Every structure is written in structure tokens, then in C-alpha cells.
Amino acid sequence: MRCGNVIPPGREKGAARVLALWCPDWPAVAAAAVARLPATQPVAVLFANRVVACSAIARADGVRRGQKRREAQGKCPDLFLAQADPDRDARLFEPVVAAVDATVPGVEVLRPGLLVLGARGAARFFGSEEAAAERLLDAAAATGVEAQIGIADELSTAVIAARRGAIVPTGAGARFLAPMPVRELAFEPSLAAPERADLVDLLHRLGLRRIGDFAALTTAEVASRFGADAVLAHRCAQAKPERPPAARQPPKDLTVDHRCDPPIERVDAAAFAGRMLATELHTQLSNAGLACTRLSIVAETDAGEELSRIWRCAEPLTPEGTADRVRWQLDGWLTRRDRPTAPITLLRLVPVEVVAAGALQLGLWGGVGEEDERARRALVRVQGLLGGEAVRIGVLSGGRGPAERITLVALGDEPVPAADPTLPWPGRLPEPAPALLLFHRPVVRLEGEDGAPILVTERALFSAEPFRLHWGSRQWRLTGWAGPWPVDERWWASSTENDDGSTTFTARAQVQLDGEPADVRVLLLVYHDETWHAEGLYD
Structure with a gap:
């Protein structure tokens, strides 16, 4: 844990300071905690068969974000793989948020693994920003996690500083950012739209390799050459406020409540109520022509306890995004060690900060855009x-x-x-999974070079080397095959005895079909009762 290097102060005097606390590789940390892995075990988290997060030990072995599963396993054979699970990440991050909030009130969660709060009050209470950072690191360490802290004038600069454990003096944000690679502008998903990666790639190809190079452009040059997100990135590069200086104060009648009858004790019941509240909140916001960028989630219990947490977003929340955050927060409250002593009797959503509905483009938190939201409503x-x-x-x-x-x-x-x-599942089909499943499982014929049908022997081997496959009126030569893999389930009845005393196994195999380049396919076949069926199609 470290709170880091202090760079020379600048001349400007900022009105507010932001403290960001970042837990490195949080999805991998959460996955390892759930699986109860030792600290020496390399871990990677996958989404769509690609690595989205990995531990420091895995990176030391060559694992990187964006790698395919097989490539990552090739770099690190001992790699533990887990699927991306935002619910898990948020649930395990709640104790960290609670510990920080107990030390310095006013915490706002950007995403699981990253939170921000005002630095000025903490610095006054503890005597200095350095002392406040040390106390917050101790609070995070008491929950068993490693954290880093960054402090700067602007939120995005503070988040980037947290990745380096740096305290940036007032007015020195632009100087702090200038020598960094321009890719840093797209590294944090809670502050950058999905298209930010394309912008960074374009800037790199144009020769703007450092944030300072991009910041040196004028606003007019950026606005005329690039899109709206580039203007936001440019403000970040110049360490200027990314949001308009005056956000609207939300009307009080936008707050929505839900009386829980009967009181809620289970996460699934709380999540259901949260979805209804999210729909009601966004109906009111839509009628008022507003969108929410900071949301307070409040819960009251039968014992008079009141729990609250603020979630902050750079882009407007969608109904689905609001429901997700409510579910994550309630899951964290109801499953943590110091959970409420009584059931929840009231849920409340309060839009703390709102903007005009058209002021910001949707696209944060998974790239949910207007088309996606219209499709969901349909x-x-x-x-x-x-x-x-x-x-x-x-x-x-x-x-x-x-x-x-x-x-x-x-x-x-x-x-x-x-x-x-996550269980072992002996006999599971090897990765990767087919891109398309054929639920009707059409019958195919697998033949050897002499035209004899290929069977699976009692030793789970092909009766001969596969050479040709017939599917309906078409046939293909095979350029490769793998398997067969016997289905390792119902082992007490996994084979049937034929009249001649032989046995028939259920097994799977993969075959690659020869043909024109655009027509080459890999099929997943399943064998049962001496018959082959096509079960899946690979890209």
C-alpha cells in the first residue's frame, strides 16, 4: 500500500480537491476471494472469452488484458480463470466502502474497486492530505485489501494519480498528466466512453503519443476534427473540469420511495423492489427532461437503522444501470458481516445530481446506448x-x-x-465453446477412407481414422479432428450392451471440414447409439 510521490506545486488555487481510492485488479481480487485462493495463485477474469482483469502475479507471467483465453493459459498454465461478475465485485467491495465512509463521510462509488470523496474536509480533520491518505489506506487494509490513493484538483486526474499513488498539488494537474502515455485517457472505464479507445488509437497514429501533446491542441482544433467524447478527453488532458460548472439541483419531488410489505430480508426480493423503483425514478426524470448522474440509495430497517450510499457516474444512468446499482448495493448491505439487525422496510432513490436529458450521450457501464435502451424497452x-x-x-x-x-x-x-x-465438471467439453448450437441435432455420417462408418469403441477411441463427413446431400473431406471425449456422467449407465456383446458410448468430437475458404467450418459432433449428430458450429 502506498500514497506516493508528491510533485512540485503549481500556481493555480483550486476550489475543491478530490481523493480517489483505487483497489488494483479488483475483479481478480474478488474472484480470488470467493474461490479462497492463496495470494500466490495467478488469477484472470474473462468476459466474452477475453481477459478483462488479471492479478499482478498473472501479469508477471505475461497475461494481459484483451488476450484470448487460450493465449492467457499458454502464458500461464497455472492460471485460475473466473467469469466477469459485477454483482460479486460490488458485494465484496461494500465492506471497503463502509470502512472508508466510517473514517471520512461522503464517499461516492464510481465502480466496484474505485471510490472518490472530497479531500479538503479529510485534510482539515487529519491535519494534511498525506495524513488523510494514510488513515484511509489503513482503513482499507483493515478489511484485508490493498489500495492506492491519489489526490488532485479534478476527479479524472485524481483517479489517474491513484494508479500511481500520487498526491498532485493544487494547480499542477496538467503538468502531472503531460508526460503520461495518451492511452491513460481511456484506461478507466468509469470515466471514459467505450469509443475512447478508438480516439486514443487515432491520436497515437497521428503522433500525439503523450497526454501533453494532446492537451497542447486548442479546443477548436479538437472539436472540429474529433467527436464530442474527444472534447471531454481534451478537458481531462488539460486537467479542467469535465462537467459543466453548474449542475441542476434536482427537484424534491423526483425522490421515489417503496414501502416494503412484508419487510425485505433476501437479496432477490430487494433486487425486485429495486427494479420497480428504478423504472419509477426514470419515468419521473424523463417527464422532467432530466437525467441522473449521481444517485443516492437509501434503505431503512424495522429497527430504525438508515443506510445510504452515493453512486457517481460520468454519464447519465439508464433504468437498467440504476437497477444494477441498487441490486449491487443491497447485496452488499445484506451479505456483509455487520449486516442490518432487522429487515428492510423502506427503499428510497434520490437523484443527487441531474443534468438535461440531452446533455450527455449514453455509453458508459457496458456501452448502453439509445438503441440498446429502446430495444430493452421493446x-x-x-x-x-x-x-x-x-x-x-x-x-x-x-x-x-x-x-x-x-x-x-x-x-x-x-x-x-x-x-x-466454477465446479470441476469432469468430462466437460474442452474450450472454446461452439459459437452456434444446433438444438435439433441433425444426423450426420462419419466415414473412414474406405467408406466404412466410424464408431466409438469401448475404450473411447475412433474405430478408424475419420476421413469424410456426410450431412444430408453434401459431403466434406476432413482436414482435422479432435476427440472423441466420452461423456463422463451417469457412469453407472453410460453405456448400453448390443446384441453382439459390444457397448455403445456417448461421446463428443470436433471435426474440421475441407472446402472453400469462406466455407470452412468446424463442427461439434455427439455420438450416441452408434449414430453421429451435429451439435454445434464453430466460427
Whole structure:
């Protein structure tokens, strides 16, 4: 843990200071904590089969963000892999937030693993910014996590400073940022829209390799050449406020309440109430032509306890984003060690800061844009007409076959898998999974070079080397194959005895078909009762 280097002060006198506390590699830390792994175990978190976070030990072995799963495993064979889970990350981060908030009130959560608060009050109370940083690091360490702190005039500068454990003196933000690589402007997802990565790539190709190079451009040059997000990035590079100087004070009648009858003790019931509140809040905001950028979540219990937490966003919250934050926060409150002593009787959402609905473009927290939100509203409308089960989404589940590893849940419900995907599952199909599943499983014929059908022997081997595959009226030569892999389940009845005394196994295999470049495919085949079926298609 470190609070870091102090650079020479500048001339300007800022009105407010921001303190950012950052827990490095938080998704990997949370995944390791849930799996109860030792500190020496390398960990990586995956989303869409690519690494989105990894531990320092994994990086030392060559694992990097953006790598494909196989590449990461090739760099580090002992790598523990976990799927991205924002609910898990937020639930485990809540004790850290509570510890910091108990030391210095006024915490605002940017995302799980990163929080900010006003530095001036903390510095006055503890005597200096350095002393405040040390006390907050101690508070985070008491919860068992490593953290770094950055302090600067502006929020984005403080967040970047936290990655280096630096305290930036008043007025020195631009000088602090100038020598850094321009990619730092896109490194933090809670402060940059998804298209920021494309902007950084373009700036690099134009020869603007440092933040100072980009900051040296005039606002007119940036606005005329690049998009709206580039103007925000340019303000960040110049250490200027990223938001308009005067945010609207939200009307009091925008606050929404929900009386819980019966009182809520379970996370799923709280999440359901949170979704209804989120819908009601955004209906009122939409009618007023406003969008929320800072949201306070308040809960009251039957024992008179009041819990509150502020979530801060650089972009307006969508109904789905609001519901996610309510679920994350309630999950953290109801599952932490010092959980409330009584059930929750009241939930309240308070828009602390609002802007005009068209002032900012949607795109933060997973890239939810206007098209995505319109599509979601349409799907919710379909649910209203046809029932909740009419629209379902897939959740990664545990199982051996690809179809078993998908649990379909109704849109809006808690994405809970039917089986734990982190269990060993002996006999599971090797990665990667097929891109397309064929649920009707058409029959295919696998042949050897002599035209004889290929079977699977009792030793789980091909009866001959596969050479050709027939599917309907078409046939292909094979350029490669893998397997067969016997299905390792129901081992007491996994084979059937034929009239001749032989046995038939259930197994899977992968075959690559020869053909034109655009027509080359890899199929997943499943073998049962001496018949091959096409089960999946790989890209």
C-alpha cells in the first residue's frame, strides 16, 4: 500500500480537491476471494472469452488484458480463470466502502474497486492530505485489501494519480498528466466512453503519443476534427473540469420511495423492489427532461437503522444501470458481516445530481446506448403482452455439454445459473465453446477412407481414422479432428450392451471440414447409439 510521490506545486488555487481510492485488479481480487485462493495463485477474469482483469502475479507471467483465453493459459498454465461478475465485485467491495465512509463521510462509488470523496474536509480533520491518505489506506487494509490513493484538483486526474499513488498539488494537474502515455485517457472505464479507445488509437497514429501533446491542441482544433467524447478527453488532458460548472439541483419531488410489505430480508426480493423503483425514478426524470448522474440509495430497517450510499457516474444512468446499482448495493448491505439487525422496510432513490436529458450521450457501464435502451424497452413491452417468460437471456451455467452450460432466465430476473459453472465438471467439453448450437441435432455420417462408418469403441477411441463427413446431400473431406471425449456422467449407465456383446458410448468430437475458404467450418459432433449428430458450429 502506498500514497506516493508528491510533485512540485503549481500556481493555480483550486476550489475543491478530490481523493480517489483505487483497489488494483479488483475483479481478480474478488474472484480470488470467493474461490479462497492463496495470494500466490495467478488469477484472470474473462468476459466474452477475453481477459478483462488479471492479478499482478498473472501479469508477471505475461497475461494481459484483451488476450484470448487460450493465449492467457499458454502464458500461464497455472492460471485460475473466473467469469466477469459485477454483482460479486460490488458485494465484496461494500465492506471497503463502509470502512472508508466510517473514517471520512461522503464517499461516492464510481465502480466496484474505485471510490472518490472530497479531500479538503479529510485534510482539515487529519491535519494534511498525506495524513488523510494514510488513515484511509489503513482503513482499507483493515478489511484485508490493498489500495492506492491519489489526490488532485479534478476527479479524472485524481483517479489517474491513484494508479500511481500520487498526491498532485493544487494547480499542477496538467503538468502531472503531460508526460503520461495518451492511452491513460481511456484506461478507466468509469470515466471514459467505450469509443475512447478508438480516439486514443487515432491520436497515437497521428503522433500525439503523450497526454501533453494532446492537451497542447486548442479546443477548436479538437472539436472540429474529433467527436464530442474527444472534447471531454481534451478537458481531462488539460486537467479542467469535465462537467459543466453548474449542475441542476434536482427537484424534491423526483425522490421515489417503496414501502416494503412484508419487510425485505433476501437479496432477490430487494433486487425486485429495486427494479420497480428504478423504472419509477426514470419515468419521473424523463417527464422532467432530466437525467441522473449521481444517485443516492437509501434503505431503512424495522429497527430504525438508515443506510445510504452515493453512486457517481460520468454519464447519465439508464433504468437498467440504476437497477444494477441498487441490486449491487443491497447485496452488499445484506451479505456483509455487520449486516442490518432487522429487515428492510423502506427503499428510497434520490437523484443527487441531474443534468438535461440531452446533455450527455449514453455509453458508459457496458456501452448502453439509445438503441440498446429502446430495444430493452421493446422487450419489456413484449413481456407485458406475453408474460415474463416470453423474453429470456442466457446465463453461463455448469455442465458438460454446451447446451447444459446455458441457463435461460427471464429478462430482468436475477441471472442465477442452474448449476455452479466454477465446479470441476469432469468430462466437460474442452474450450472454446461452439459459437452456434444446433438444438435439433441433425444426423450426420462419419466415414473412414474406405467408406466404412466410424464408431466409438469401448475404450473411447475412433474405430478408424475419420476421413469424410456426410450431412444430408453434401459431403466434406476432413482436414482435422479432435476427440472423441466420452461423456463422463451417469457412469453407472453410460453405456448400453448390443446384441453382439459390444457397448455403445456417448461421446463428443470436433471435426474440421475441407472446402472453400469462406466455407470452412468446424463442427461439434455427439455420438450416441452408434449414430453421429451435429451439435454445434464453430466460427
